[in-house]
Amino acid sequence: MLKFANAKINIGLHVTERRADGFHNLETIFYPVQLYDVVELLPANELSLHIHLASLAVDEQNLCLRAYRLLAADFNLPPVALHLLKHIPMGAGLGGGSADAAVTLLLLNEQFNLGLSTLALEAYAAKLGADCPFFIQNKPMYAEDIGTKLSPIQLDLSAYKIVILKPDLHISTAEAYKNVSPLTPQIDLREAVQLPIQEWKLHIKNDFEIGLFDRYPQIAEIKRRFYEAGALYSSMTGSGSAVFAIFEEVDALKEMEELGQLFWPTAL
Structure with missing residues (x-):
């Protein structure tokens, strides 16, 4: 089973205050665009991650592995082999890593019939990174707090x-x-x-x-x-x-x- 993980752009980004926990509150509009990574999930005897077309280290900080372990802590998940085909550039502000993590959650929820709602998936995604919850619904959103408080917004750029x-x-x-x-x-x-x-x-x-x-x-x-x-x-x-x-x-x-x-x- 595989899914495409698309990028996002930020239309406006205001950093409004530094929080007591060291993070920053902000406000922005996330907008999805058709620039994709691909995440594939396959049965396996042990958990593994294979990254293609990018020189990323495979370690426990990888967001796809963290997404798996996050759900495995609450559900009896079997091991899987994750294949990540990178096309969204890294260190670009396009949210590629966050999209990959969110899509991994979606794949696991679907593959193993976990029955997680959109709100539940967003809550798990928020534990992985500030941009991650956006990619669960993957539609234009006004974001507040550290980027995890989302409100749908009417915005259509398809004519441009x-x-x-x-x-x-x-x-x-x-x-x-x-x-x-x-x-x-x-x-x-x-x-x-x-x-x-x-x-x-x-x-x-x-x-x-x-x-x-x-x-x-x-x-x-x-x-x-x-x-x-x-x-x-x-x-x-x-x-x-x-x-x-x-x-x-x-x-x-x-x-x-x-x-x-x-x-x-x-x-x-």
Whole structure:
């Protein structure tokens, strides 16, 4: 049994405060896009994980293995062989690892008839990472707290072209948070995304950009070049390093390939 694990982009991201537990509260809009990893689950005599097309270490910190062990602690699961085909770039802010973990939970729930509800699956996913619960329902969501408090939002970008460019940079979440200062948002993202997309650049921002653009000017250059190419809106996604752009129409953007790897996902 296999499932496709898609990426997400963040439309706006406000870091609002540092919590007593060391994490940060934020608000953002998660939006799913059709850029996929693949997770396959097969019967096996012992638990194993095989990663394809990526040089990821297979250890107990891997989110797919953690997802299995999380459910195995509450259910009598037999061992399985997990195969992970990576296509979503890592250290990009696209949520690939979180998507893989969420899809592993979904596969296990389906394969072994665990009967877990969406709310129960989201609760398990929240134990794995802040982005993970979003991928259970996998539809546009307004997210609060550390990213685990989700509310559906009406947003449809299927009429537009989405382009993602991932530079040859890996930015850890810890590094991104070192360069951000929590602020009280001046706008309500839920209202701002109802504006025409042409106006988003005047109102919607990613708080991580300020510190990371200074440290990595090539990311700022990607955003600038997207706007030069006619983007209606462009932003770094998550904690970076990938930048996405939304176009009404767009050519091949061959001139931007020197800046990194281009992806052309469509909206889900």
